[in-house]
Amino acid sequence: MPVDQNFIERILRGDRVTVARAISVVENEHADAIALLRTLYPHTGKAYRIGITGPPGAGKSTITNKLAKLFRDQNKRVGIIAVDPTSPFTGGALLGDRVRMTDVELDEGVFIRSMASRGSLGGLSKKAKEAADVLDASGYDIILMETVGVGQSELDVVRAADTTVVVLVPESGDSIQAMKAGLMEIADFFVVNKADRAGAEQAVMSIKMVLNFKPHTDGWKLDVIQTIANEGKGIDKVAEMIFSHRTYLDTKQILMKKRGERIAERIRELVGERLRVEFWNEERNTLLSSTISRVITQQTTPYDVAEELLKNFKQ
Amino acid sequence: MPVDQNFIERILRGDRVTVARAISVVENEHADAIALLRTLYPHTGKAYRIGITGPPGAGKSTITNKLAKLFRDQNKRVGIIAVDPTSPFTGGALLGDRVRMTDVELDEGVFIRSMASRGSLGGLSKKAKEAADVLDASGYDIILMETVGVGQSELDVVRAADTTVVVLVPESGDSIQAMKAGLMEIADFFVVNKADRAGAEQAVMSIKMVLNFKPHTDGWKLDVIQTIANEGKGIDKVAEMIFSHRTYLDTKQILMKKRGERIAERIRELVGERLRVEFWNEERNTLLSSTISRVITQQTTPYDVAEELLKNFKQ
Numbered sequence: 001m002p003v004d005q006n007f008i009e010r011i012l013r014g015d016r017v018t019v020a021r022a023i024s025v026v027e028n029e030h031a032d033a034i035a036l037l038r039t040l041y042p043h044t045g046k047a048y049r050i051g052i053t054g055p056p057g058a059g060k061s062t063i064t065n066k067l068a069k070l071f072r073d074q075n076k077r078v079g080i081i082a083v084d085p086t087s088p089f090t091g092g093a094l095l096g097d098r099v100r101m102t103d104v105e106l107d108e109g110v111f112i113r114s115m116a117s118r119g120s121l122g123g124l125s126k127k128a129k130e131a132a133d134v135l136d137a138s139g140y141d142i143i144l145m146e147t148v149g150v151g152q153s154e155l156d157v158v159r160a161a162d163t164t165v166v167v168l169v170p171e172s173g174d175s176i177q178a179m180k181a182g183l184m185e186i187a188d189f190f191v192v193n194k195a196d197r198a199g200a201e202q203a204v205m206s207i208k209m210v211l212n213f214k215p216h217t218d219g220w221k222l223d224v225i226q227t228i229a230n231e232g233k234g235i236d237k238v239a240e241m242i243f244s245h246r247t248y249l250d251t252k253q254i255l256m257k258k259r260g261e262r263i264a265e266r267i268r269e270l271v272g273e274r275l276r277v278e279f280w281n282e283e284r285n286t287l288l289s290s291t292i293s294r295v296i297t298q299q300t301t302p303y304d305v306a307e308e309l310l311k312n313f314k315q
Numbered sequence: 316m317p318v319d320q321n322f323i324e325r326i327l328r329g330d331r332v333t334v335a336r337a338i339s340v341v342e343n344e345h346a347d348a349i350a351l352l353r354t355l356y357p358h359t360g361k362a363y364r365i366g367i368t369g370p371p372g373a374g375k376s377t378i379t380n381k382l383a384k385l386f387r388d389q390n391k392r393v394g395i396i397a398v399d400p401t402s403p404f405t406g407g408a409l410l411g412d413r414v415r416m417t418d419v420e421l422d423e424g425v426f427i428r429s430m431a432s433r434g435s436l437g438g439l440s441k442k443a444k445e446a447a448d449v450l451d452a453s454g455y456d457i458i459l460m461e462t463v464g465v466g467q468s469e470l471d472v473v474r475a476a477d478t479t480v481v482v483l484v485p486e487s488g489d490s491i492q493a494m495k496a497g498l499m500e501i502a503d504f505f506v507v508n509k510a511d512r513a514g515a516e517q518a519v520m521s522i523k524m525v526l527n528f529k530p531h532t533d534g535w536k537l538d539v540i541q542t543i544a545n546e547g548k549g550i551d552k553v554a555e556m557i558f559s560h561r562t563y564l565d566t567k568q569i570l571m572k573k574r575g576e577r578i579a580e581r582i583r584e585l586v587g588e589r590l591r592v593e594f595w596n597e598e599r600n601t602l603l604s605s606t607i608s609r610v611i612t613q614q615t616t617p618y619d620v621a622e623e624l625l626k627n628f629k630q
Binding site: 260266274289293301306309 | 356360575578579581583585589590591594613616617
């Protein structure tokens with residue numbers, strides 16, 4: 001199926017098969033990807049993007065699943081992008097995340113896409129954001145972006161969200177580790193899931209204590225919600241908190257600022273990518289390969305080689 | 316203290332205070348950083364670099380600590396770089412990792428440095444590798460690089476190691492999650508720490524089962540070792556396995572190949588960084604800022620703005 005006017009119109013109409021193909025175009029970095037995204041861009045900006053992150057096993061997929069169900073009950077169309085670090089065996093996303101989406105996966109109003117890292121996760125975060133743009137253009141009201149949240153590149157995924165939920169579990173240490181991992185900086189609120197486990201109250205308390213040290217960002221107070229997601233408990237409170245945060249963003253006009261930052265980031269990414277591709281042409285790749293042995297034997301240094309290559313580029 | 320010949324000589328002599336300052340020069344991206352690293356480069360390549368990674372709470376610091384002690388007993392000088400994701404409160408590394416290094420932190424033959432992410436973790440991985448170069452040049456025989464291993468950027472730290480150890484705990488699911496997180500691809504062997512906990516045998520079995528699916532890389536068979544690091548149990552086996560892997564690398568001449576790849580990666584990083592700095596000068600930053608509102612209101616797209624900026628660069 002070529003990326004033509006017909007293809008674009010199908011995406012904008014929300015045709016599921018075409019949307020899936022469009023995301024593949026983006027994911028596989030097809031030659032038409034940039035042109036496609038450029039054409040879709042004027043149709044984006046309507047969807048509300050929610051990031052769900054946290055350590056492995058915290059129950060992010062279950063919460064995403066239940067939230068999607070709740071938004072469906074409000075008659076909203078929901079897109080889900082589950083960012084899944086590499087499975088080295090299949091070369092694709094593992095089935096785990098899909099299996100747990102049973103509440104919504106047969107629902108025509110829900111579009112689920114797992115994205116796996118084949119190369120760099122940096123690239124994956126970019127592709128996930130682009131996939132969100134495709135879903136946005138095709139009329140999904142809510143986009144849930146789920147990712148394991150320890151690495152900085154993975155956090156880039158949720159940093160591109162309007163509201164970011166950090167999911168933790170009661171196990172001791174986890175909350176502190178989460179703070180270390182910088183989740184604090186990106187959370188709009190926290191969820192302690194599996195709150196029926198021992199230590200839940202304590203985990204909530206210790207997170208709240210840490211939160212008290214953090215200055216409120218411009219009137220928004222970070223808070224903690226308890227859930228037992230696999231029983232559906234607390235999901236309504238999560239949705240309410242997302243709604244509160246959305247209202248807050250709208251009132252304070254921070255949403256536009258956030259989106260402006262996201263756009264600036266996107267432009268920087270695009271520029272970086274183009275520069276990289278233009279720089280590493282065959283000639284300079286060959287030049288690089290041919291100097292490695294001289295660097296290993298310390299006849300020259302990586303710093304001198306980089307200098308030489310840059311000179312070559314500027315000629 | 317200026318970065319001059321005297322400074323360089325002190326580093327090469329292994330003067331601790333100067334080494335610490337040199338790492339700060341690198342960490343803070345001081346103007347002299349590249350010149351310093353370039354001068355030190357011909358003195359690097361002697362240290363053996365060991366990466367220790369795994370999920371939060373797996374006991375990486377304890378294993379690093381005990382390994383350092385063991386190498387000290389073999390009269391080797393040991394450098395430790397603990398890469399610590401951001402503490403948003405202090406802006407620096409949390410004390411946690413230092414505290415657990417009690418066995419070696421007063422030993423003059425051990426140099427410990429915690430590095431925290433202030434900006435991007437990508438940047439941190441680069442700085443950690445540069446710090447390892449400083450330690451290498453100053454005569455440390457072994458460099459242990461410890462990092463939380465879920466994000467791809469953090470994995471870059473250990474990918475730059477000669478031997479990489481992935482530390483897991485017996486808790487169910489962890490091993491599977493580790494496979495998902497791509498740790499498999501970077502591990503030279505696995506350690507199941509806290510092996511006195513329930514489920515240790517099972518965890519080892521399930522990892523071994525997964526490993527059986529993986530084709531042996533060029534004669535090296537991935538294996539699993541059990542440790543109870545806080546009691547020092549199994550650390551000798553870890554050291555032996557590191558030694559076996561080192562011998563294997565030397566015999567097969569893969570070490571040079573690995574180091575060649577590391578150098579190529581380093582050159583690509585240096586080029587990318589220089590291009591980025593040169594591109595984003597004041598003029599183009601201003602140009603970017605001034606177009607954001609037009610992108611938000613969809614009079615133009617990020618793709619068109621990137622195009623314009625690139626044209627400006629090439630003029």
